[in-house]
Amino acid sequence: MVSTVPEAPVAGTPPAAGALDLIPRSEVPLKAKDFTSDQEVRWCPGCGDYAVLATVRALLPKLGIKRENIAFLSGIGCSSRFPYYLETFGFHSIHGRAPTLATGLSVARPDLSVWVVTGDGDALSIGGNHLIHALRRNVDMRILLFNNRIYGLTKGQYSPTSEQGKITKSTPMGSVDAPFNTLSLALGAEASFAARALDSDRQGLTEVLSAAAEHRGSAFVEILQDCPVFNDGSFDVLRKEEAGDHLIPLRHGEPIVFGDDGEWCVVRRGFGLRVAATAEVAAADVVRHDAYTDDPEYAFALARLSDQELTHTVTGIVRAVARPTYDESAREQTAQARGAGDADLQQTLYGRNTWHVN
């Protein structure tokens, strides 16, 4: 039987860590309130965005970098208001285009920690093209995709992650589109870092975001969250009593076992993976999670454990590998050209064939 599942995961630091090394360190310790802007937060009561904002405000001071060297960019949608509520540099751009602005910024400014906040409509519908190309190029940016499986700001139309058959204002007979599997889309676009967390899981979200902050290249983080007004309870299967049977938390180097009593595990099946009862398989057959393996097939198989019913949803860092980043390569080329070429612009203007009129 052919398997792409790695046999022995390697422990140690993530292969592409070190993104923060390029950024000036803060000379004074900072606190969450240093990252709180004077703007009143205006999301609906109960919105998952609040929890994410609190987690990010708590995380940023721990990164140890200067506040002014952090830039948050966003597109359009409820989540895209995020930058207004952070006391960093922020740019609330236009629908779906935040990764493009972040690309220009990241190339021009290696001294900044660049973050993109986007939603399922913003990133996967109108901005789908930019998302895949940012991931393909591996531009240094962290992309936080708030997935609530609905269009909230425009008051409740189905989104590219809504489950098929979804009844909304624009699909009163049920949507007929198949949804994206967000993680497999990102992996298909060659994401060097792909992770997922639940908005309400503060510890899990913090771990994932910390690793994303350190990752050199595009770090894709899907954050599952509810829209209490237009899609309440969308992720209840991952929150309620039997959530343990559906959530698969991943830890690099550890066997993938889940369930309240560890009664479930992940084992190989053909080219991919499947869920099995722990009691029914040999311990050696339980897959140990390896986020650092170069083979994307393994990460893809993890992503495919979930379907739109969320029966088996992985969380944590699915993949974190090192790949050359676009921004650094572009800067290297500039440096190389400067070193090799004649950098006297006046001479370039003259060119090689001039004549003089006296």
Next chain:
Amino acid sequence: MAAQQPPAPRGPSHRARPSARVEKREQVVIRIAGDSGDGMQLAGDRFTAEAAAFGNDLATQPNFPAEIRAPQGTLPGVSSFQIQIAEYDILTAGDRPDVLVAMNPAALRTNIGDLRPGGILLVNSDEFGRRHLTKAGYGEDPLRTAEFEQYQVHEVAMTTLTAGAVEPAGVGKKDVARSKNMFALGLLCWLYGRELALAERFLAEKFAAEPDLAEANTLALKAGWNYGETTESFAVSYRVAPAALPKGTYRQITGSTALAYGLLAAGELSGMEVFFGSYPITPASDILHELSRNRQHGVVTFQAEDEIAAVGAAIGASWGGALGVTSTSGPGLALKSEGIGLAVMAELPLVVVCVQRGGPSTGLPTKTEQADLLQALFGRNGESPVPVVAPQSPGDCFAAAVEAARTAVTYRTPVLLLSDGSLANGAEPWMVPRLAELPRIQPDFATAPPSEGVAHQPYARDPHTLAREWALPGTPGLEHRIGGLEKSDGTGNISYDPANHERMTRLRRAKVDGVRVPELAVDDPDTARVLVLGWGSTYGPIGEAVRRLRAEGHRVARAHLRHLNPFPENLDEMLRRYERVVVPEMNLGQLSLLLRGSHEVDVRPVTKVAGTAFLTEELADAVREELTAKEPTARERDKAAGAVAAAVTR
């Protein structure tokens, strides 16, 4: 009839010692035409270099199909290159060629209509067999028809002669065929008394890695020259003396190259890194290519996944303190419009280059037009004013690019730079400016909060320019948020307040209206009644037409608008000073619409949308009609609204 055997080889010197009689010409227009794979553009380019080095004034205009390789020998596959060289300052590549080189029947058929009666026609007779004649739609050999008696026809077996000449190089059949453009170039050089040294040097460098090809092309080049010199088919050769151009150092330059250099210069003058985001599109891609091979000057070129990403990345880089630039043509400008609107709202510098082509939709990708003027001015949602600058000649694209960048940085605004296909691909001698003598561009980034405990105001404005503060990420104490939602005056926070929106909308307009532009200079030596007012690439044709009319004894004034937004302050006065204002443009009257709307004056549109520039002749005819018409009656003025429609039939 031409002799068909290769001429005897000559010594190494190709100095002009013509056996034929020499005649002087003040100017000449030459067009070479062939299959799009025949290397016509390259041959034209090399002849241009020879003429430039000789000191002629010149202007060139290529014309090529949108298809990279249309089927060989067919009419749609014809590519041509026209050059006018003169001993005085000329402004266009000329209307009708005096000399036409046709490498095959299709090239003959598509171009012969333009050749002046009495003109010289050089054809590659090897290609005039039955098969190629049929492909071009000729039933019989046209050269044998009475119609061609009006031309000086020279049939030269270029393919055969080239094959014979390049034999020592030992290259394959395909490369032999590819060398015949050099034969044609050599013959043209002989005809106009040009040396071959430059072309030989060029070939040696171009084929440095393939010495056999260098040899083959050089042999073909010399064979062409020797053919003219040795055979007696040419009774006359011609000389065009150097032109008396203003003092300075010159080079030949295309509009695309000049524009790219202007952007590099703006980077140097401002001390900002140029970030150039672009998606490939004809006829703008050459700017991307030119910048990409000049990375040593610190420019970053980003080939984006689409037009929207290109403008988005440029805006992101601008926010970070780079000089953000994006380039495109009409269809791409449409895609970028939301991004440009964001830069209007965020009040960030951005240079948007639009190299106009025939539209709408995909339109005529390789042909020229000026029909994106209104799109540049108004093609966005909401009240979204941007300055618009239009260069008037290929070399002027340099200065226009520097100016666009200067305005963008000084006023924190997107600036539209409107070039077009004829400027981008056309070439002319260009007096190379001295960078050290150009004024610096001052970005004046904000560096610190106004004072301890006082909040930074990202939308605080300079009282003179109304430019807002530009605080870069990384500046301590100046953290702030911007975006596409309406901003509160001063703080830049989101504001839905009606009075604030009213105020900000008017502020953004006032800022652009207040961009300082020089007064419109009117050239009017004879106190004329009629003013010809153009913009962009019509500068050359209008200039030639006005010159011709004045030579005929007409009094006519001319002026050219470089700034389409804001207009020069004295424009209104100039429009009212003349009884008639004639406005030629390569669209259906877009500038006319603007002038009527903003200045409440009538104008006379002269319009053309044929994908090619105005001919001097047709423009002179149109203006002459206006000059000789009697005073307009009130009724005529009332009918002026119909003038656009009338002009279409012209």
